[in-house]
Amino acid sequence: MRRRRFLTKGITILAAGKICSVQAQNTAQGIGISRVVMARDSSYNKVGKAPDEKTAGEMISRILRELSGAGDLKESWREILGQAKVVGLKPNCLSRTGVSSSPAFVYSLARQILDNNSNVEKIVIWERSDSDLRKAGFEISSTGRIWCQGNDSAGYHEDLIVEGSVGSFVSRFVMDVCDALINLPVFKDHGIVGLSVGLKNYFGAVHNPNKYHLNRGDPYVADLNRLPAIRKKNVLTLCEAFTAQYEGGPPFKPQWSWPAGLVLASRDPVALDSVCWRMIEEKRAAQGLMSLSRAGREPSYILTAADSAHRLGRADLKKIKEVVLS
Amino acid sequence: MSYSRRDFFCRGLCLAALAVAGTVKRGRGAERRPGDLVPPKEASFWDSLENQRVVCKLCPKECKVDDLERGYCGVRENKEGKYYTHVYGAVCAAHTDPMEKKPFFHFLPGTNAFSIATAGCNMDCAFCQNWEISQIRPEQVESYYLLPDEVAETARRTQAKSIAYTYTEPVIFYEYMYDCAVASRSQGIRNVMVSNGYIQEKPLRKLCGVLDGIKVDLKSFRQKYYQEICAGDLKPVLDSLEIIHDEKVWCEIVYLIVPTLNDSEAEIDELCAWVAARLGSDVPLHFTRFHPQYRLKNLPSTPVSSLEMALEIAKNKGLHYVYLGNVPGHEAESTRCPACKEIVVKRIGFTVLEQSIRAGKCAHCGNPIPGVWS
Numbered sequence: 001m002r003r004r005r006f007l008t009k010g011i012t013i014l015a016a017g018k019i020c021s022v023q024a025q026n027t028a029q030g031i032g033i034s035r036v037v038m039a040r041d042s043s044y045n046k047v048g049k050a051p052d053e054k055t056a057g058e059m060i061s062r063i064l065r066e067l068s069g070a071g072d073l074k075e076s077w078r079e080i081l082g083q084a085k086v087v088g089l090k091p092n093c094l095s096r097t098g099v100s101s102s103p104a105f106v107y108s109l110a111r112q113i114l115d116n117n118s119n120v121e122k123i124v125i126w127e128r129s130d131s132d133l134r135k136a137g138f139e140i141s142s143t144g145r146i147w148c149q150g151n152d153s154a155g156y157h158e159d160l161i162v163e164g165s166v167g168s169f170v171s172r173f174v175m176d177v178c179d180a181l182i183n184l185p186v187f188k189d190h191g192i193v194g195l196s197v198g199l200k201n202y203f204g205a206v207h208n209p210n211k212y213h214l215n216r217g218d219p220y221v222a223d224l225n226r227l228p229a230i231r232k233k234n235v236l237t238l239c240e241a242f243t244a245q246y247e248g249g250p251p252f253k254p255q256w257s258w259p260a261g262l263v264l265a266s267r268d269p270v271a272l273d274s275v276c277w278r279m280i281e282e283k284r285a286a287q288g289l290m291s292l293s294r295a296g297r298e299p300s301y302i303l304t305a306a307d308s309a310h311r312l313g314r315a316d317l318k319k320i321k322e323v324v325l326s
Numbered sequence: 327m328s329y330s331r332r333d334f335f336c337r338g339l340c341l342a343a344l345a346v347a348g349t350v351k352r353g354r355g356a357e358r359r360p361g362d363l364v365p366p367k368e369a370s371f372w373d374s375l376e377n378q379r380v381v382c383k384l385c386p387k388e389c390k391v392d393d394l395e396r397g398y399c400g401v402r403e404n405k406e407g408k409y410y411t412h413v414y415g416a417v418c419a420a421h422t423d424p425m426e427k428k429p430f431f432h433f434l435p436g437t438n439a440f441s442i443a444t445a446g447c448n449m450d451c452a453f454c455q456n457w458e459i460s461q462i463r464p465e466q467v468e469s470y471y472l473l474p475d476e477v478a479e480t481a482r483r484t485q486a487k488s489i490a491y492t493y494t495e496p497v498i499f500y501e502y503m504y505d506c507a508v509a510s511r512s513q514g515i516r517n518v519m520v521s522n523g524y525i526q527e528k529p530l531r532k533l534c535g536v537l538d539g540i541k542v543d544l545k546s547f548r549q550k551y552y553q554e555i556c557a558g559d560l561k562p563v564l565d566s567l568e569i570i571h572d573e574k575v576w577c578e579i580v581y582l583i584v585p586t587l588n589d590s591e592a593e594i595d596e597l598c599a600w601v602a603a604r605l606g607s608d609v610p611l612h613f614t615r616f617h618p619q620y621r622l623k624n625l626p627s628t629p630v631s632s633l634e635m636a637l638e639i640a641k642n643k644g645l646h647y648v649y650l651g652n653v654p655g656h657e658a659e660s661t662r663c664p665a666c667k668e669i670v671v672k673r674i675g676f677t678v679l680e681q682s683i684r685a686g687k688c689a690h691c692g693n694p695i696p697g698v699w700s
Contacts, residue, residue, distance in 0.1 A: 210400040251393040
């Protein structure tokens with residue numbers, strides 16, 4: 001083979017490899033399609049019960065491999081987290097127990113990341129307040145490789161951050177400490193804004209979420225998620241839905257909850273919320289309840305998050321592929 | 327009456343005593359660090375709903391609040407179906423201010439008001455100059471725990487003639503304000519509120535029974551502005567002004583002119599016409615100058631010409647007492663008798679230089695000058 005042809009062929013092969021890699025990524029994500037992957041623990045049968053940590057870990061692993069398209073867990077986490085050294089996990093602890101993030105789930109995730117991504121030096125589990133974390137069963141700690149702390153003790157970034165309708169002090173963890181964020185919402189309805197899953201979970205990042213419930217949180221929720229620090233750093237939404245709630249939220253109402261036994265994940269935060277919205281409406285209809293829209297609390301902020309001004313993801317269910325792992 | 331050297335020293339000593347001796351910090355008032363909350367107290371003006379929800383009836387927002395959640399103001403919380411205030415006694419700002427700073431120009435001029443606030447507000451004005459305490463939750467700021475009798479006692483010791491509930495939005499610390507007013511009235515201390523007027527009728531009428539003066543910040547005469555810039559509504563504020571007028575509580579109005587947003591001649595004309603028709607020509611109206619703040623740092627300060635334009639419109643509509651604020655040294659800081667046009671209260675900034683009012687009348691011509699003068 002003459003040198004010129006060799007070089008040409010070499011470059012072509014390299015270029016093809018790159019294109020294949022990009023295509024693989026696009027296939028995994030789908031050009032114009034977002035993916036929401038879910039796994040179910042069919043043995044989970046009691047509303048409000050904490051999940052088994054081992055089971056939770058296995059479900060997360062399966063979901064990660066499917067979502068990333070990677071062969072193993074190390075590769076999966078490398079793909080998701082890139083070069084991040086400090087990863088923030090944002091659970092939802094408002095309702096204390098019942099339909100709150102469980103320490104079993106969150107710590108299982110934290111350990112999995114540390115075991116499978118040597119770049120990551122520290123995990124920070126953060127929420128609005130120390131007391132919220134404690135009431136949900138977490139232990140406050142700011143030593144070691146897994147921290148757990150509320151914004152009330154850790155503090156907020158010093159400057160007021162303004163984005164559209166939102167003007168807030170934002171968690172130091174979000175602004176200054178973490179390189180990547182993983183959103184860990186739970187699955188429940190909300191008495192004012194309609195739905196409290198991923199997008200709404202970042203209300204815990206700001207000092208004044210009480211100001212952002214007008215008009216069913218629209219456009220506040222979308223504007224908040226458009227904050228550059230959240231938008232750029234949020235790499236994954238992983239929804240803990242072992243217990244799910246379709247009415248009466250945000251506090252825990254066992255009479256309106258069911259043992260869904262699910263974990264859902266997506267790299268598109270809007271797509272995940274959109275799928276959860278559909279699921280909650282189905283459950284409400286099955287229970288004889290009116291839709292969120294008829295109840296005056298349509299979570300239109302999800303649609304706003306997908307609009308041309310926000311472009312945070314896809315809300316159209318026709319452009320979302322739901323993958324249910326067996 | 328001229329402002330004597332004795333008056334100057336008395337005022338200075340009072341202010342120094344408060345600042346240096348830390349009057350507020352003494353007594354039973356314990357310091358609360360950020361993160362601490364004062365003991366919650368059951369709120370007034372709320373109703374129960376199904377499933378442990380409550381509806382707040384204090385302000386027109388009528389927040390429906392689930393268990394564990396707070397209302398828009400950030401200071402009232404539902405705990406298992408009962409509604410509580412987290413700011414009863416939680417003073418996060420306390421100063422002795424000249425009455426003119428509120429601004430009250432027809433209420434005990436030249437005297438001091440012991441001025442207090444808790445965290446919180448039921449609006450979110452993009453130009454708020456006190457946003458660092460109005461747009462936060464009470465646990466996010468250091469505060470002092472001062473019960474109503476301590477507030478009254480502190481006002482008395484600082485020789486303040488009044489207590490002013492101000493800086494943030496006093497409506498949201500309603501229960502505390504009300505009890506402080508009751509405690510201080512018994513000691514001969516007056517009570518004034520500096521408010522956005524965004525309160526429902528029933529609590530307002532009850533409050534009028536213990537307040538001596540209310541200054542209302544009328545943000546705009548357009549609902550759109552109230553909604554988009556303030557997260558509020560216009561009509562309830564206009565209703566409040568009429569209720570205050572009906573209850574015969576002394577009232578003054580401030581209109582902050584924000585360039586390009588609420589400074590049109592048409593809007594100011596309508597506002598002045600409404601005030602003249604519904605409240606009368608004797609209600610003092612202050613047009614104040616905006617300076618870039620909070621979420622409106624992209625706008626310039628209000629040109630003085632805009633303020634003077636508003637002044638002319640108001641006078642042409644027959645309003646007798648129209649002032650300009652945040653323009654120290656301007657002629658329109660002083661009060662003129664509408665009959666003889668002589669200056670009856672001469673001011674520069676917050677300082678009263680001369681006062682020519684005798685028994686509520688112009689010392690030059692005897693025309694009654696409405697206000698609370700003694």
